[in-house]
Amino acid sequence: MSSPAADPRDPAAAVPPPELLAQRFRHVRARSARLAAPLSPEDAMVQSMDDASPAKWHLAHTTWFFERFVLAADPGYPPLHPDWDYLFNSYYQSIGPMHARPRRGLLSRPGLAQVRDYRTEIDARIDRRLAGGGLGREALQRLELGLQHEQQHQELLLTDIKHGLWCNPLRPAYRDDLPERRGGADTPLRWIAAGERIAAIGAPAWPDAGGFAFDNESPRHRVLVPAHALASRPVSNAEYRGFVEDGGYREVGLWLSDGWTRAQAEGWQRPLYWHDDLRHAFTLGGVRELDPHAPVCHLSYYEADAYARWAGARLPTEAEWELATAARPVAGHFADDDGLEPQAPCVDAAAAMDDGFAQLYGDVWEWTASAYSAYPGFRALPGSLGEYNGKFMCGQWVLRGGSCATPRDHMRASYRNFFPPQARWQFAGLRLARDA
Amino acid sequence: MSSPAADPRDPAAAVPPPELLAQRFRHVRARSARLAAPLSPEDAMVQSMDDASPAKWHLAHTTWFFERFVLAADPGYPPLHPDWDYLFNSYYQSIGPMHARPRRGLLSRPGLAQVRDYRTEIDARIDRRLAGGGLGREALQRLELGLQHEQQHQELLLTDIKHGLWCNPLRPAYRDDLPERRGGADTPLRWIAAGERIAAIGAPAWPDAGGFAFDNESPRHRVLVPAHALASRPVSNAEYRGFVEDGGYREVGLWLSDGWTRAQAEGWQRPLYWHDDLRHAFTLGGVRELDPHAPVCHLSYYEADAYARWAGARLPTEAEWELATAARPVAGHFADDDGLEPQAPCVDAAAAMDDGFAQLYGDVWEWTASAYSAYPGFRALPGSLGEYNGKFMCGQWVLRGGSCATPRDHMRASYRNFFPPQARWQFAGLRLARDA
């Protein structure tokens, strides 16, 4: 089979060859299993808030996604567990009604073992279909989408279980074998200026053209980016501690109105997971000392925005951020590095960069000043999969760059993550920007 | 060792001999383990509403009760898991702060296996103390209280897991081996009259006198019971179905004001667990056909009261109920019979009774017209254990007689169960009464 055509208009371009896809399928699926391995059946059932899901649910839902959108595209396909459609459909209203999200944690059945069996069986069916050439181009595209989807849930599995374990007064660790990386040097923050320009951002609309991208990243389009400057690296724990100690959480003038209301109602005094000594925090490895030079994380948009205002700066727009990544390779501290906590920048690496930017990718998602909305010319995927992204374009903000919990090969310059402004349980921090 | 003194004023009366207590301790503790045996670790973690607790929590809390109130009464006692105090204290504010009740279902750790180990270890310690004679009279009394307490939680474990499994759209059974008992005959309801009289109800205050009774059952005291009549048996499923079919849930005039508001807000149309065909219901054995002659259950006070009004009757007071039990032995369908669902009355048995009453004990708790409050002369137990019952004497109603989920030897004529009027997940039904 020939390699993907170079012509971006060739729809085949959007589908890797089946052998590669099969390999990638096994790789991604195995990683989910690995992520869940440290969890007891009880751990895998915890749902600590409406926005989070149990690990078991993540394992089942991602599998259901392949069964429903790849295997069941064949009209004669008999579902393995017809009544699981209701349980593991997340939000595809056009497919049918679904179990209420806040009640996912009540599903003791199917048990974790049964869900693992379900994964094994669906994996085998997909494998057979892949091996037998039984999947047409559209099914292969959905398989690719399913893998990207599963990678998103891999990150959510980590952020959700982190929150779930933190809610337990015993503060148990997800894993006891996570390395404690400290000792990063203090890297001075520099400002990197860019003049006004017209730039193209976003990705060509997959699968009609180009490599994989979610529909919300498309089309690639021209924007006018005004003159501005970006910080060379994200805000660090030490810097953020300065904000806290300066009374940032008590100074109403620094906050968005909704942010202040929320912070008062929920008693925010520091980032989620920080102890009140401002020196320790809960991590997936248990309570650890904070590395002052690592990027601050577990901030809401409101906190990131208030910090920026305190610092006399602002958050970058997503266009400014995307411009900064230019043709830069996707490098940084990702989930693949198995640290699962943001790290201080690698000094040498940053210095070696032509432009001086550090940590654009990995470590922490960077809140941007861009509300999550449609790019000009946006078209949702057809059918039920069109519910994937477009219907959430209201009331959320874009984050860029991936985190220490994101798989590296899931990331790209045009990637748009989005969360509501009060969300704190993601690995989200910030990079400062300012007008030129 | 001599048997308990006959003189009710002898404080020793309230404590059985240690050998008997040890035997009973092992028996009660083993039953809890047996009740939890059909549950997976996931099942044991389900908390489907604020009022319910996970089975695992019941197992741990009842154990903690023995550790805290029996073993730790010895000031030198080192707790097995000091940080579990916070997790498994239910509502003893005088002991210290506690984990929020609605968040018990988030505690994946300690796992079910660890909780079982905890039970084993505390059992061993109690056994050793009992065998070694190391428990004084007060500790032995607390041990007795702890056993009564555990029996209460045994019933709650069943009602809570029933609700939890019902919340799962798969409607899984707690046990697949529960017998399906049907075919009871239609027993005509008769009215049994009683003239005005002064009666003594309640129990002598334990442990100062008499056998075990909770503090809220005491003191034994005189009341004037007016002339009245009680129904010979509880209201049956068939009778209650008549109420539903007659539009009972749509007729505002039958309902207490708060009950109507609640019924509308929650969309009540039939008893909890009934299907809309009014012929099937969810049970601990899965979905089953309703036995028309079995007592209706899973009613709130509001529904019981509305039914009585529809039937031109009223609920009995607790004094009327207690009077009816007279010197009758505690007999009926209890948890010991392993049916775990109310059954039709045994015709012969009822007929054989002198007074014609059937099912006063067992099958279903009977809502009474008595608000749960203090008997004249009520004195709560001293210390933290005084929080056991007295502080709930507001906004709840008394239920009498025990249910198919109650251990038989936990029941007695003076027993006062209490729940708020909206509670539906207990095995609660009703018996009619009317003024003479």
Next chain:
Amino acid sequence: MSSPAADPRDPAAAVPPPELLAQRFRHVRARSARLAAPLSPEDAMVQSMDDASPAKWHLAHTTWFFERFVLAADPGYPPLHPDWDYLFNSYYQSIGPMHARPRRGLLSRPGLAQVRDYRTEIDARIDRRLAGGGLGREALQRLELGLQHEQQHQELLLTDIKHGLWCNPLRPAYRDDLPERRGGADTPLRWIAAGERIAAIGAPAWPDAGGFAFDNESPRHRVLVPAHALASRPVSNAEYRGFVEDGGYREVGLWLSDGWTRAQAEGWQRPLYWHDDLRHAFTLGGVRELDPHAPVCHLSYYEADAYARWAGARLPTEAEWELATAARPVAGHFADDDGLEPQAPCVDAAAAMDDGFAQLYGDVWEWTASAYSAYPGFRALPGSLGEYNGKFMCGQWVLRGGSCATPRDHMRASYRNFFPPQARWQFAGLRLARDA
């Protein structure tokens, strides 16, 4: 004018002669107008919480009651404003749907002037019917009920406007001309004992027998009242201050479980309307110095109960209270005295009593230990008026004796007021009791 028949079985007994009724009608109706006179149109529209109603609504609803239940009993009667039925029906579900209670404060129309016109016109119609002999016995009974009903709303008008004005940060007075009565002497609290006895409490069922009583006061029936002692007078401001200063609001062991939860959630630290200096309080005359010897008021049941526990006592049952009133005349500080704030007991008066009780009537409603429920043999009034009292017999507590905001001729020994345990805006205090 002949007096009512002496034979209590004569139904005519329950209806005063029309001339007397007409006089009383004018008197009661005029008093409502007088109570509303100090209010601006804006004041009369304030609804400060769901449980309270605007003064304008009280004025209209009481009038609607006469129109609907007296005038419109004549099937040919044309309602004055047919669409006001929806607005001014309070809770008579059997009459039809009604405006939502929490939204009464939104009704700017009809305006206060229109409501006054409505009163004038309905008064005239009633007068004409009374003068013309056009009202039959049942209508006359409903007229009597309507007057009792209006007197209840007269008290509510005062308690509601007090709360409404207190919610205004300017703390404006309802009236500037209220006398400031202080200087009462410290009357020592004595205990007055009563042995066990069988007593008759309640009232014969009106209108079939006897003078007016609400259905919930009937039937008169026998109860066994155990030996007990009652305090000679209500708890005073000074005594209650002692409770506050002793940390009563911080000591969980003194509180009912629901009460503690409520107190924490709402930040209770002292009686409603007290300043934090514990020396001043908001009154209908504005902020005033507290009279240490006057009865404490604006307590919830929870606070009254906690105080009693702190004092080593309990609340009296309603039977104990009613027994204490014996054949005592209804005397005390009532609304007729135009103080509208509880006063210190009149020393001489109390001393002059044979039995030593002071302030059983008037000043403050006394919370009792009796949950509000049906007397044995209770029968609600027939028809829609049956919704008046019976449907609220759940979750509330009985208060006895009337207050400084109650009209004197509205009170009687058998009168049962009832409020939920969290209610604080009524003139409610407590008298201590204890077991003998």
Next chain:
Amino acid sequence: MSSPAADPRDPAAAVPPPELLAQRFRHVRARSARLAAPLSPEDAMVQSMDDASPAKWHLAHTTWFFERFVLAADPGYPPLHPDWDYLFNSYYQSIGPMHARPRRGLLSRPGLAQVRDYRTEIDARIDRRLAGGGLGREALQRLELGLQHEQQHQELLLTDIKHGLWCNPLRPAYRDDLPERRGGADTPLRWIAAGERIAAIGAPAWPDAGGFAFDNESPRHRVLVPAHALASRPVSNAEYRGFVEDGGYREVGLWLSDGWTRAQAEGWQRPLYWHDDLRHAFTLGGVRELDPHAPVCHLSYYEADAYARWAGARLPTEAEWELATAARPVAGHFADDDGLEPQAPCVDAAAAMDDGFAQLYGDVWEWTASAYSAYPGFRALPGSLGEYNGKFMCGQWVLRGGSCATPRDHMRASYRNFFPPQARWQFAGLRLARDA
């Protein structure tokens, strides 16, 4: 009278001469009084939801704004009612604490008459200061800001009282003399295309340059507007009725996720104020027949967005909208026309336009696809007035063009109104757009 300096860098440019300002002050202030004239004291107190304010509060708050920001800028200024600061501060946290917004409707005092007196007195003080030349440039600028502020509240007064009166089951009219304008012709909707271009939008930052603009309209800046087409006129009632009749409110696929949730929770089936016959609606003149050709209004963003999706189109961005206005004069149906309800387009007027656009200004605010956020280079006003706009830049959407309730001289091409997506009580409709 000399005209403002032509040089936009001259700070004086931003301040009209005092005589003009005085005249304008009287004019604007008198209009508020006129708007409130039809309201009774009761009407002026209605607050029907948290987001709305009583008319009386609008009258007082706008006056307080002048007193606080203009008069009290003089440090020796004695406030007229020092304790009103707390009542009538809206959301200026840096000035001090304030009365809770949802409780503004409880303020019966000060009464409407007192508030009118307050207006009179402050007007006189301002007049005196203006006449005496006692206001410096900054004070004059704040006066100008205060007038713009009052004009905003004039529109809110109308939308709030409309909602308040609609909440009354009697559905009373605000004014009985409003003309019923119907009979507009059906104007076909045309698409007007625009190629990609770089355009300048926004306004120079007042008061440093140019005429008045709120801080959120600045700076004027360049944006790249992609090729697109805009509808020639807003969506009409008849067109929107087609959406309703086609099941638009039942088709989940048309809705944003949050919008669907909200619509279900609140039972939306048609625009706010429409009757279920889809032919009548509540207006400020009472219930009226809908003009099918008039722009639909009282839509939430969610409804506007769903309609656009149903129509195969989208909402315009604010840049697209602003570009369409080009140098067009601010003409249309405004509050000055005293219709207070959107009207059908004037056919001739639209035809006469070069570009064919109708009703860009007036009639209905047009929801845009632009989330409300900061323009590049945005700087909030200094001091407390910086809280005016910037702190709300989260979770809201921009609306453009003004409505039938907006004063004409308050509108300009760069004006950015903003509301949360669920807001329905503003005169908000939509114009369709599509990608080229």
